[in-house]
Amino acid sequence: MTDIMHDQVTISPTTLSIHLTINGRDHALDIEPRVTLLDALRERLALTGTKKGCDHGQCGACTVHVDGERVLACLTLAAQVEDREITTIEGLADEDGTLHAVQAAFLEQDAFQCGYCTPGQIMSAVACIREGHAGSDEEIREYMAGNLCRCGAYPHIVAAVRQAAKELRP
């Protein structure tokens, strides 16, 4: 039994050379196929704004955008998203530092405390508004329910999403 297990491990690591496009920049990486997008961001690329809360797709802290849609980076292998447009919290504000309307609303409404779930909340909120799911408080609550916040900032998150949705309305 031990030998079989051993063999499985020794044969699996095959290094892949991949390119990831993150926040408009190209990153070359040599990684094992089993490396998740989340660990690639945090452990290889020093992009630690994307958080690891559960590593099982249960908390939403690792939410990023892939081709504009919200995706859980902990359930996505890095190799799956080669040649896709990846946006993380670090890429949301303008180059000159001007905050995205959702970021500014989170600050103004105090929609966070410890800040650990916040990047995921903000990435989800941007997508939630873009998806057209910020039409009412009830709808915001439902479509933001995949992002846990243990500090309990939920009412303020709803207020921030409502405010940003109003500002972003075309």
Next chain:
Amino acid sequence: MTAHDMKHAGSDSARLEAVGGRLSRVDGPAKITGAARYAFEQQLDGLTHAVLVGATIAAGKVAAIDSRAAETAPGVLAVLTPDTIMELKGASDWLGNPPAKPTYGPLAREVTYSGQHIAAVVAETFEQAVAAAGLVKVTYDETPAIVDLSDGKAGDGIPIDMMTKEWGDAQGAFAAAPVRICAAYNTPREFQAAMEPHGLIARWQGDELTIWEPSQWLDGMARTYAEWFAIPFENVRLVSPYIGGGFGSKALALAHSAVAAAAAKMLNRPVKLVLNRPQNFTSYGGRAATRQTVAIGADKDGKIQSIVHRGVNETAVDGMWVEPLGSVTSIMYATPNFSSKQNVVRVNTVVPGAKRAPGENPSAFGIESAIDELAYELGLDPLEMRLINYAEEDPQVKKPWSTRQLREAFAVGAEAFGWAKRSPAPRSMRDGRQLIGWGMAAGTYPVRRAHGEAVVKIMADGSVEVESSSIDMGQGTYTILAQTAAETLGVPVEQVSVKLGDSHFARAGVTGGSRLAGVMTGAVYKAAGQALDELIGLALSDPRSPFQKVQANTLSVKDGRIASPRGDGPDLSIAELMSAIGREKIEAKGDTMPASTTPEERYKNYTTIAMSIPHTEGNYSRHSWCAHFVEVRVDEDFGTVRVSRVVSALDSGRLYNPKLAESQWKGGIIMGIGQALLEEGIVDRRHGRIVNGNFADYMLPTNADIPDIQTISVGIPDPHSSALGGKGVGELAIVGIAPAIANAVFHATGKRVRDLPITLEKLI
């Protein structure tokens, strides 16, 4: 790292910036842009990764560990077992008591709970360590475990005499009372479940140890590391710039911390070890499961004659945790006769620990449910019941309250909620198939006090730096200390940078018990005052100062400019004055301790909790207070409960920043909603194992579970509680939420649920 870009946080209004103003979080911009680097996100060259192997039995011995496959797996640097990990020295506990044993092994041979760490794999990458940890083969000699409080082997437990509180003849008065209720109330094992897992990076440079670890208590944890490795306290540097939630769980260096630090020393490489989510349910204690009985005897007009209270909480086989279950019972209502006693029962669990309002939280579930039951027994409104028995002084220590705005909280909360429109009979309010229930409860938390220390520096460019080894886990420490320094010195808040979370800064005690804001605003106020005195003294006396010729006893500083109070004479920015007198900086260290305090006492003050100041010290009894009003909607067919409205009126004294205090209050209320309706650690009775140790099965409230919440401050400055008049904020609001919801559920359904959480099978 911890200096914050203030350009988004600042405000035009001086009123916002002052203490008491609604300034946005100064650490906010870093957190919303991803720039805030949390402790174990530091990027270090040569970093290795450790993954723990946990016991799959709850009691017994590790018979053998076969680590050969793991050792030869790719990238593996070491497999540590109880036999191969370096031996550490025993460390004293958080009270400062010396260790029971001279040595400490963080990997266990004797297993006393499921999930206990028994081995660790260190590898070059995280993926390699995870894979190799799965190859470690462990065999056990298993023995029967006591799985929980209801286990037949658990017994009645150990009496904790220091928890006994008695006055009058409680049993006799209860027996003689014309109206009596007696009921048992249970709370399950609950978890803090901070979104940021526990973990750390440990790095040795010679005999100096740097630890990047989320921490509610840098100095206390640094002491533990120093003792484990028998190195001077000063050789340990603990860094914790941001903490992704703690709720009581991140105040101590734990077994996994020791494993990482030992591995780093053995390999002479920095080691990162982060607990995976299931390990966060077994590597440190959540709130102990509790059992209480509350018996209340009253006369026919509702006046309480006696309260008899008995409590039990679980603790570990090899560790002690007492959850003080009589803490609210003994002070909330006036009673001439009272008795409270408590036992602890040893079960095979990790040692339970502090979770938001330890003691007060389950205590309030008991007494605040029981008082509602008594109100129904007497046919009284639950609010009237509470006013009839209002405690005008602390009934236990017979001292006046420092401040107690609870009557105001009842009145303001009831008015905002519309309590007067309540129809009292159960099942008398409905909306279609939904039964509507209105319930209320009170809450309280003691004002825990300690001493603190801060450094305030006025720099040559007129900027101000505040340094402290205290921390910000979301309460707003960065922000309120910036406000305190800005107001005291008379400078715009944008000129103040607050640096926290480094044990080499000025010392601070534990961030727990809702004490930090009161302690640290006091320390910064004192240090900033000293710095200001020195600045003004130099301005008046330095021969190079333009103010030297001014006939003034003092000068005023406002908006960062220094001038004579009459407005005549020179008017300089602080930078211009510093330049004129040739000073690089003015630095003051302020602390709130008596001048006679010895260095040993200071060390003890900051690295243990032995010198905490009792809330009943001197002439007053000091507490925060609150009243919660809750509406629930219960589906008549399915028994599902939704909280649809919460109004809470709270007395935390003076608020240093109401915007941030309201966030903490709402957070406490939301955690209380989770406790009331969702959260329960479920133990597999065959294996003594937590089976729902993850975020899908241990259910936290989500955004969709939470309604609008209104919080109203009814506090007034309390000069007996802190230098600037504040009382505790963070823990108060969770106290009383669960009973308010249980009382509302009774009102909706006529069913009294005394066993949390209130799940649908208990209602249908």
